[in-house]
Amino acid sequence: MDLLIDSRRQMRALVVPIFIELLLVTLMGAADTFMLAQYSDDAVAAVGVANQIITLAFLVFQIINTGTSVLCSQYLGAGKRHKMHQVTAMALLLNLISGIILSLVLSLGAPWLLRWMGLDDYLMQYGLPYMQLVGAFAFFQALHLTISASLRSDHKAIYPMLVVILVNIVNIAGNYSLIFGHWGMPALGVRGAAIATDISRGVAMFTLFGVLFFRHISVRELRLAFSAKRQELTQIMGDLLRIGLPSAGENMSYNAQQLVLTYFITSLGAASLAARVYVINATMFVYVFCICVAQAASIVIGHLVGDKHYDASYRLGWYALRIAMITTMTLSVCLAFVGGNVMSLLTDNPEIITLGATILFVDIAVEAGKCTNIYYTNVLRAVGDVNFPFYVGITIQWLVGVLLGYILGIRLGLGLVGMWCAFICDESIRGLIFIFRWRNKRWQNRSFVK
Numbered sequence: 001m002d003l004l005i006d007s008r009r010q011m012r013a014l015v016v017p018i019f020i021e022l023l024l025v026t027l028m029g030a031a032d033t034f035m036l037a038q039y040s041d042d043a044v045a046a047v048g049v050a051n052q053i054i055t056l057a058f059l060v061f062q063i064i065n066t067g068t069s070v071l072c073s074q075y076l077g078a079g080k081r082h083k084m085h086q087v088t089a090m091a092l093l094l095n096l097i098s099g100i101i102l103s104l105v106l107s108l109g110a111p112w113l114l115r116w117m118g119l120d121d122y123l124m125q126y127g128l129p130y131m132q133l134v135g136a137f138a139f140f141q142a143l144h145l146t147i148s149a150s151l152r153s154d155h156k157a158i159y160p161m162l163v164v165i166l167v168n169i170v171n172i173a174g175n176y177s178l179i180f181g182h183w184g185m186p187a188l189g190v191r192g193a194a195i196a197t198d199i200s201r202g203v204a205m206f207t208l209f210g211v212l213f214f215r216h217i218s219v220r221e222l223r224l225a226f227s228a229k230r231q232e233l234t235q236i237m238g239d240l241l242r243i244g245l246p247s248a249g250e251n252m253s254y255n256a257q258q259l260v261l262t263y264f265i266t267s268l269g270a271a272s273l274a275a276r277v278y279v280i281n282a283t284m285f286v287y288v289f290c291i292c293v294a295q296a297a298s299i300v301i302g303h304l305v306g307d308k309h310y311d312a313s314y315r316l317g318w319y320a321l322r323i324a325m326i327t328t329m330t331l332s333v334c335l336a337f338v339g340g341n342v343m344s345l346l347t348d349n350p351e352i353i354t355l356g357a358t359i360l361f362v363d364i365a366v367e368a369g370k371c372t373n374i375y376y377t378n379v380l381r382a383v384g385d386v387n388f389p390f391y392v393g394i395t396i397q398w399l400v401g402v403l404l405g406y407i408l409g410i411r412l413g414l415g416l417v418g419m420w421c422a423f424i425c426d427e428s429i430r431g432l433i434f435i436f437r438w439r440n441k442r443w444q445n446r447s448f449v450k
Helices: 002-039 041-077 081-108 110-116 121-136 138-153 158-180 190-216 219-226 230-266 270-306 310-337 339-346 350-382 387-411 415-440
Strands: none
Touching (some): 002 041, 002 190, 002 270, 002 310, 002 339, 041 190, 041 230, 081 121, 081 138, 081 230, 121 138, 158 190, 230 387, 230 415, 270 339, 339 350, 387 415
């Protein structure tokens, strides 16, 4: 019982800095949308499509980062700190290589990718320069996320949080000056938003490298990690991929699902497309607390599993889910009742305001299932049960989310509301499957620490 009480205390201590960090990351995206909304609703729609492609591409980094978080947590729980150094070293190397490759693909392939998403010539004038500029520096985000994952696993979530505070200040100031031409800067519109994003991500990466070397792993320790036996490093690389590939695969499936649905929504008109972007940005604030609880719980549960405390892991899992669910549903209901006011802050188009406010009420049911799915995909990965979320996700997302979304939204003519009803079915079915998985304890004895 003392172990469980101590684990709950550790989780709560992690929740606060992770929550502030994720809230500020969400705020940064919302600030971009809000500032661009003052510039043009069409720019918001085009940039929203570009960001969906970029977000999907960034999931390549999650292949390594998910493995980094799981392995670092389990090795630290088992008292093998030198192995954590090796995991971090290999993760940085792998994500540097993948980040450079992805930067070239996003920047050079932007015209083809945006055309494939259905953007017409008018919207391309906004989407293309944004995607080219942001995509060219994707490797900034790759290294930033890797260092943050390693720091959080060692109960040092305070540092990524402080860095995100700095990044928000830089990003908002950059948007204000470069989008609208304040403080003597040129008014660059969408290009200005992209440049501000690149600058803020560069600041984040360089600052976190300083934290890494002075507060987490010294240069000497990192050099020793790279000089380990080839067999050890090969095993770590294999474990990173063994954890990361199915984990990223589930998220890639979800984001690919959203891309396909966005393609459907494009046929409904610019108003539906803009309303979807505004709703997504508003609901991010609803489930951000669920994400931070899931991340905090997965770190502590990873430590417990690394030290073979399975019963404490099981009990902590239920405790954290209750906290996440209560908070998520409370925020979702509150957002629905002020939905019209929120939409009015983002646009003066009455069609978009009415549609967005309606969707926010339907979204209440979506958030219950989404909270459960976000939570259990994180926690099941933390205990080593990495394949199950992938199989469930890729099956239900496409058979229910995409197929039913097309039938209700397009074929039956229910539009955006019909698609959101399909999301309810998708998220709810997956959530119930994950609850059953945690309850039957099939995830035990899957730790990567031997």
